[in-house]
Amino acid sequence: MTDFTHFPSAKPAVIPVSEILPWAVFAGLLSLLAIYFIGAEQGAVALFQGEFIHEFVHDGRHLLGFPCH
Amino acid sequence: MVRTLLVRGMLVGLLAGVLGFVFAYLVGEPPVDAAIAIEESAAAAAGGASGDEPEVVSRLVQSTLGLLTALAVFGAALGGIFGLAFAYAQGRLGRIGPRGTAAFLAVAGFISLVLVPQIKYPANPPAVGSPDTIDIRTGLYFTLILLSVVAALAALAIGRRLVAQYGTWNAALIGGGVYVVAMALAMFVMPTINEVPAEFAPAVLWDFRVATIGLQVVLWTTLGVAFGLLSSRQTSAASRGG
Numbered sequence: 292m293t294d295f296t297h298f299p300s301a302k303p304a305v306i307p308v309s310e311i312l313p314w315a316v317f318a319g320l321l322s323l324l325a326i327y328f329i330g331a332e333q334g335a336v337a338l339f340q341g342e343f344i345h346e347f348v349h350d351g352r353h354l355l356g357f358p359c360h
Numbered sequence: 361m362v363r364t365l366l367v368r369g370m371l372v373g374l375l376a377g378v379l380g381f382v383f384a385y386l387v388g389e390p391p392v393d394a395a396i397a398i399e400e401s402a403a404a405a406a407g408g409a410s411g412d413e414p415e416v417v418s419r420l421v422q423s424t425l426g427l428l429t430a431l432a433v434f435g436a437a438l439g440g441i442f443g444l445a446f447a448y449a450q451g452r453l454g455r456i457g458p459r460g461t462a463a464f465l466a467v468a469g470f471i472s473l474v475l476v477p478q479i480k481y482p483a484n485p486p487a488v489g490s491p492d493t494i495d496i497r498t499g500l501y502f503t504l505i506l507l508s509v510v511a512a513l514a515a516l517a518i519g520r521r522l523v524a525q526y527g528t529w530n531a532a533l534i535g536g537g538v539y540v541v542a543m544a545l546a547m548f549v550m551p552t553i554n555e556v557p558a559e560f561a562p563a564v565l566w567d568f569r570v571a572t573i574g575l576q577v578v579l580w581t582t583l584g585v586a587f588g589l590l591s592s593r594q595t596s597a598a599s600r601g602g
Contacts, residue, residue, distance in 0.1 A: 305450070318441075325433050325434070346417040346422065350422045351427045351430025353392060353485060353486060353572075354384050355430070355572070356483035357483075
């Protein structure tokens, strides 16, 4: 952060990959899981039985462009 | 630093989801309702007992709370990934600054995750699509998105390598060309799917698909602009010694 103070018009500090990676793996997995539940659960594959999740997010799934049924 | 960007991405994504809900409710729901009406009249004409199918979730809930939930969760998840992509891209894309970086990521994400895959496998309203093919359609859809992301990253890497030799403009053109050719090939090889019934109203299909692209424009524009705005404020505050 101190780089900004000394070089206000220069490139922002590059964050090393080693610092991003744990966040990216964990939050990336959670995000993809969330997107899976909105976009695909109880469609082609199902983790839970029934069709409540599919029916609840039905309109969003169609309008976000996911194959719904 | 990564934590800040992740939280910022999720919050901006939530905002994008809420704005997307307003758009989807006003612009997307009319063609969805029209498509469901077509579906029900087709079922009635086929001699089926129309309207007897038990509703697990009512249309009212689907078009309000369900739609809002879907878009808010999707927006927050997409925004989180966006924030992490920003954390990596920041300072690695030349001197375009935080607003430029966020805008570049939003445009690149919209083109590679939405626009190009949707050309081959466009969104379908209710009443379109056979339940028998949902497996293959889902697989092909996500495969094409994955290919598109890989092709975009490869094109970016190739373009960056050529900057020193050909200059930024020409290197960007070559990188873009690599992406276009790769995706054209992928789309040519992958099977085409068209399950729109012959009697389905073309105007409804058009309205629905325009609404789906419009929704994505709302989502990605909010992400790109709002994320860039917040990041540039932070950067300028830091440069003032704040």
